[in-house]
Amino acid sequence: MGEKEWGYLQQAFASNWIAPLGPCVDKFEDEIADYLQVEAVAALNSGTAALHLALKLLGVSTGDFVICQSFTFVASANPILYLGGIPVFVDSEPASWNMDPACLQDAIEWCLQQGKKPKAIIPVHLYGMPADMNSINAIADKYEIPVVEDAAEALGSTYKGTACGSLGKLGVLSFNGNKIITTSGGGALTGNDDDLIRFARHLASQARDPAPHYEHSTMGYNYRLSNLCAAIGLGQMEVIDERVIQRRHNYYYYKDKLSDLPGIKFLPEPEGCFSNRWLSTILVDETKTGGISNQKIMEVLAKESIEARPLWKPMHTQPLYKNAKAFTNGVSEKLFAQGLCLPSGSNLKLAELDEVIGLIRSLFITSEIPGKASYGGKLIDISAPRPSKESMNVK
Numbered sequence: 371m372g373e374k375e376w377g378y379l380q381q382a383f384a385s386n387w388i389a390p391l392g393p394c395v396d397k398f399e400d401e402i403a404d405y406l407q408v409e410a411v412a413a414l415n416s417g418t419a420a421l422h423l424a425l426k427l428l429g430v431s432t433g434d435f436v437i438c439q440s441f442t443f444v445a446s447a448n449p450i451l452y453l454g455g456i457p458v459f460v461d462s463e464p465a466s467w468n469m470d471p472a473c474l475q476d477a478i479e480w481c482l483q484q485g486k487k488p489k490a491i492i493p494v495h496l497y498g499m500p501a502d503m504n505s506i507n508a509i510a511d512k513y514e515i516p517v518v519e520d521a522a523e524a525l526g527s528t529y530k531g532t533a534c535g536s537l538g539k540l541g542v543l544s545f546n547g548n549k550i551i552t553t554s555g556g557g558a559l560t561g562n563d564d565d566l567i568r569f570a571r572h573l574a575s576q577a578r579d580p581a582p583h584y585e586h587s588t589m590g591y592n593y594r595l596s597n598l599c600a601a602i603g604l605g606q607m608e609v610i611d612e613r614v615i616q617r618r619h620n621y622y623y624y625k626d627k628l629s630d631l632p633g634i635k636f637l638p639e640p641e642g643c644f645s646n647r648w649l650s651t652i653l654v655d656e657t658k659t660g661g662i663s664n665q666k667i668m669e670v671l672a673k674e675s676i677e678a679r680p681l682w683k684p685m686h687t688q689p690l691y692k693n694a695k696a697f698t699n700g701v702s703e704k705l706f707a708q709g710l711c712l713p714s715g716s717n718l719k720l721a722e723l724d725e726v727i728g729l730i731r732s733l734f735i736t737s738e739i740p741g742k743a744s745y746g747g748k749l750i751d752i753s754a755p756r757p758s759k760e761s762m763n764v765k
C-alpha cells in the first residue's frame with residue numbers, strides 16, 4: 371500500500387457507500403480511463419470477470435473458436451470455456467515471449483478451414499512485456515477479428531508510446547493482490563466504445579433493466595467492483611508510476627549483477643516497448659551454466675525461505691487443455707523449461723536483492739581462487755556481497 375489508501379477507505383466508510391457501486395467506483399474508472407487514455411472503463415471484481423464479459427460482449431457462445439496465447443496464466447483461457455467456446459492456442463515469439471504473429475496467422479487459417487471465423491484473439495503482455503501488437507492487430511484487422519488485450523500484468527507498460535490495455539478492441543486489467551497495483555481483488559474492462567463498456571457495466575450488475583421493480587431481459591452477472599476496493603484503488607493509482615520504477619529497478623539491478631554469468635539471460639525490451647517489469651525473469655540454460663538449472667536456483671533460494679517460481683506453464687501442455695488445438699513453435703515450452711521468476715516485490719530492499727544475487731552467484735563458484743569462477747578458461751569476478759540477516763532490516 372501507499373500512503374493514501376487508508377484515507378480513501380475512511381472517506382468511503384464515512385459516506386456509507388459499502389456496496390458494489392458508489393463514488394469511488396466512478397472515480398476509479400475515470401482515473402484508469404485517464405491513465406490509459408481510453409474512452410471508457412468498467413471496474414469489475416476481477417480480471418477473470420473482465421475477460422469473461424469481454425468475450426460475452428463479442429458474442430462468443432457454444433462452439434465458437436477463440437484464439438488465445440498459450441504462454442499465460444490459466445485465467446486468460448478459462449472464460450472461453452465458461453461460454454462454451456473452443457480455445458485455439460498460439461505459441462510465443464522469442465523477442466517478447468508473447469503471441470507469435472506467424473502462429474496466429476496459421477491458427478486463423480485453420481479455423482477458417484473448419485468453417486468458422488474465430489470470434490476473438492487474446493494476446494497477453496506477459497510479465498509486463500508488450501506483445502507485438504502492430505503485427506497482431508494487422509492480422510486481426512485483415513480478418514476482421516476483434517482483439518481482447520489481456521493486460522492484467524501490464525498496467526504501466528507502453529507499446530510505441532501507447533498504453534497497454536488500450537491497444538485492442540477491449541482491454542483487461544487485474545488488481546489482484548499479486549499485481550503491480552491492487553485493490554485486494556479487482557479488475558477492469560477498458561475500451562474506446564462507450565456503448566460496449568456501458569453494456570459491460572449492465573451485465574456486471576445482474577443486467578437489471580430500467581424499471582421500478584426488478585426486470586430482466588438478459589442473463590447478467592455479479593461482477594461489479596466494491597466501492598471499498600475502488601477506494602483502495604484510488605490510493606494505488608497515485609503510486610502506479612512509483613511502482614513501475616520500483617519494479618524496473620529490480621530488473622536492472624538483477625541484470626547488472628547477474629548477466630555476466632554464463633547461461634543466464636534477461637529479456638530486453640523490443641524496439642518501442644516499455645515494460646513495467648512486473649516480475650523480473652531470467653532464462654537459465656543448463657548447457658551453458660555448467661549444469662546449474664532453474665530448479666537448482668529455486669532450491670538454493672528456497673533454503674533461505676526466498677520464493678522464486680517457474681514461468682507460466684503453457685496452456686497447450688496443461689491437463690485441462692490437453693485436447694485443445696494448438697499452433698506451436700517450441701518457444702513457450704523452452705521458456706517454461708528454462709525460465710525463473712525472481713523475487714520482484716515493489717518493496718524489496720537492496721540488501722534483499724543482494725542476498726538473492728549472492729545466492730545465485732554462489733552456485734557458480736567452481737574455481738579455487740576466492741571471488742572468482744572459471745568458465746572455458748576465463749576467470750570472472752563473482753564476489754557479490756552476501757549480507758548477513760541482521761543487516762537486512764527485513765519486515
Ligand SMILES: *Cc1c(COP(=O)(O)O)cnc(C)c1O
Pocket residue numbers: 415416417418419442443445446494520522523543544545546556557
Ligand atoms: C492475474 C491474471 C489474470 C486474472 O486476473 P484476476 O484479477 O486474478 O482474475 C488474467 N490474465 C493474466 C495474464 C493474469 O496474470
